[in-house]
Amino acid sequence: MTALPPVEALERMMLIRAYEETLVDLHGRGRAAGTCTAIGQEASAVGVVAALTPDDLILTNHRSAGHLLARGADPGRMLAEVQGKSGGYCGGKSGSLHISAKELGVVLTSTIVGGELALATGVGLSRSMQGGPGIVVCFFGDGAACEGRFHESLNLAAVWSLPILYVCENNQWQAFVHRKETMTADGVAGHAAAYGIDSAVVDGNDPLAVFEAATAAVAAIRRTGKPFLLEAMTYRLRGHFEPDDQSYVDPGELAHWRERDPVILLRRRLERDGLLDAAAAARMEESVRTRMEAAAAFAEASPYPAPEELTRDVYA
């Protein structure tokens, strides 16, 4: 039985936020390359992942830290990976852009936009043919919905009845281009019906609403064996990657979404509802800070890969 206690949701989101801010800082100091943060999208990651069981498998993309951390990834091993250290989840071979962690069920990550959509049907096919209990969750953004692969993936998943939860984190931005320039529709969910797939749209900045929507979607997939498309409307508060001065972003839009920062919104709500007092909030902040300090220390101490690693694991 999956659950998402609101206070738990906040702590998970705060950890993700702290991790991403650590990445920004590391990048600023020249200690991390090519990072794409998902600051502002924490609620979507936490809400969806909380609705999954350990048997469910996840595919994600370059903006994946939230998915991995929500799934229980060790921030130290994540930071080590971002810094190209051998203690990282991929031995430093991936860096930040395509981290996968088999032990967490985060099976395949591609930074090619749409890459994970092309792989998801294969993971779904394995599940379907091997009769495993879990479903497959494929995270992607509104940008990926413009790729042909998105359409090919939905079509095949529907035709072959694959147990895939497609989660579109519509953060309004496709690299440096606003989605209003690239699509005529207001969102992505409308594509699903054309493929005979059920869909839902949810406020991606409310983790409890996301959890509820994801829970319903997952239940539908387990019951019917058919794919489902969940669109979480959210916003990318920082740029496409670091550094990015966001000079191309309308300041009014950015200000509006900063007001809707999911971490701040949830915290205010919990305080208002009497579920979080100052002492508890301080404890949570302290806990997150301690975890991130330990993570940073782990990553710092982790050695770089040995030279032999250059040509290891190319072939099985």
Add this chain to the structure above:
Amino acid sequence: MTQMTVNDAISAALAEEMRRDPSVLIFGEGVATKRRDLLGEFGPARVRNTPLAEGIVAGTAAGAAATGLRPVIDLLFAPFLCYAMDEIVNSAGKLRYVSGGQFKFPMVVLAMTGAGWGVGAQHNHNIESWFVHSPGLKVVMPSTPADFKGLLKAAIRDDNPVLVFADIALGYSAGEVPEDIDAIPLGQAALRRTGDDVTLVSYAKTVGTCLAAADRLAETGISADVLDLRSLKPLDEDAILRSVAKTGRLVVVHEASRLCGVGAEVAALVAEKAFTSLRAPVLRLTGPDAPAPASFPLEQAFVPQADAVVAAVQSLVHGALAA
């Protein structure tokens, strides 16, 4: 021993491997429609048609391979692989390494290419060297029914992505196949003919061209080793170097275009590791730097012919290039 065509050998290999291992499945455009025997024996879950979408076919294969299945996909014609480049090159080829070895991609990609059907450049393009160049992939391009059967079996059992290119002109060509032929290891060339004066290295339809040329050369007192690479990656470097050490002369013959073709790799290998054995420059006879034409005489002219091989060898032995 049984006589069978290349097409039958491919079908036999598929059936045997699917019997041997329940995780092997095959899908692609028209696969279930055309391979009725396989469909009948193994059922619709393991033998599937797909939508006309090479990208998602290849992506599905990669995703399935990484999570416990062993898919074989038929992408029909080599030029169509252009639709599947991300899935084959960026996912299947790279994600094992990128993940730090967490995943493997045991999948096979079948595609046809080569002159012989007259349908032109978007069905005929020998792009095998693109995949030889890409990390994490293996490439085979057999020339005989026995090799198609043995190498396809090996490809299916290999834990890596293997591209199996079938020369369309060889589909109906027949040959002897041992009754219980087992998997032929990748990375082993086959010496089809032995001689002392020149090494002819080739693969696919031009192996036959080299054998025909070797017959004619023998009439003029020149004997040739004819080495059928059959596996392009891994490449049997030892077999190439052993032959050139013996003969001192090398002509590489392939239908694929000259620039950065497999012949360039073989020539560089020999220049680097068998320089002192060489008595003459290394020659390559290849397709031109042009799309393959549809018109029959032009299509035939695209492919190096036996005359040209004979002339090239004679120039190395007697002519301007002779030591």
